[in-house]
Amino acid sequence: MSETSETLVLVERHAGYRVLVLNRPDRLNAFNEPLHLALRAALGEAAADPDCRALIVTGAGRGFCAGQDLSARNFAPDVEPDLTRTLEAFYNPLVRQIRDLPMPLICAVNGVAAGAGASLAFHGDLVLAARSAKFLQAFAKLGLIPDAGGTWLLPRLAGRARARGMALLAEPINAEQAEAWGMIWRVIDDADLMAEAHRLAAHLASQPTYGLALIRRALDASETNDLDAQLAVESELQGEAGRTPDYREGVAAFLEKRPARFTGRRR
Structure with missing residues (x-):
């Protein structure tokens, strides 16, 4: 072929x-x-x-x-x-x-x-x-x-x-x-x-896809950052993660003691 x-x-x-x-x-x-x-x-x-x-x-x-x-x-x-x-x-x-x-x-x-x-x-x-x-x-x-x-x-x-x-x-x-x-x-x-x-x-x-991509970005950045620079990266990326619907869903699922239904979307 x-x-x-x-x-x-x-x-x-x-x-x-x-x-x-x-x-x-x-x-x-x-x-x-x-x-x-x-x-x-x-x-x-x-x-x-x-x-x-x-x-x-x-x-x-x-x-x-x-x-x-x-x-x-x-x-x-x-x-x-x-x-x-x-x-x-x-x-x-x-x-x-x-x-x-x-x-x-x-x-x-x-x-x-x-x-x-x-x-x-x-x-x-x-x-x-x-x-x-x-x-x-x-x-x-x-x-x-x-x-x-x-x-x-x-x-x-x-x-x-x-x-x-x-x-x-x-x-x-x-x-x-x-x-x-x-x-x-x-x-x-x-x-x-x-x-x-x-x-x-x-x-x-089935997991919060965008949040997982942010984890990769944070870990990659840590390879060359000192602690202060990495703390700044964490602040920026955690801010992004906190604005996703999956964060709200994760908190709601935890409080309601049920499995989370993540969409993986950024917005």
Whole structure:
């Protein structure tokens, strides 16, 4: 089957959430330019749908995402590759789009996540990994540096020493290591991975979606703020959260001792 935007990212619609499946299983779902465009389009459509209040991203076949498809690199002998263009045209916009999503993102890592594929997984708000999954920063084997936000993510997730070990040695770590190091939310038995991802997505889809997006903004800001700056961020974002109908509904549900019926709306 020829690759089209419809086949490169499969979209499953469920009540309150969507599942996006990277679908180049013969290439371990490695990125080429059409896959970038298809994923960004699918993310944009989900973000624009007020009924979509959570997202799952996973991979078809035995891998999550093997990073850049190196078979797409055709080097002319007299032309230097322009990887700056690749990052600025494809990877960086994708990362920014993911970080700006108005709903939580669950990454269900069903197999190998390598290079930019590992970075994609780590950008998830909640990362579930099958017990057989592995994470690999393979850039050093090509003389490159981690990208797609990898140099920003690794020290924050794993700490300075582990980040350098992963980046410099390019050795895979398994799902249990990633969980023990605090890099992912949870390891799940392979057979149960997607069921748990669906359970979490259904739960998140019933929650105050805009408030959850504000939580992400606050936590992201804390990575570089000192305490005073972060207190200011909390004041601003808590003010926004307090003006949502979901805050009123949450308080009313608490006082009336009943389950809350959140809409996820900003206004």
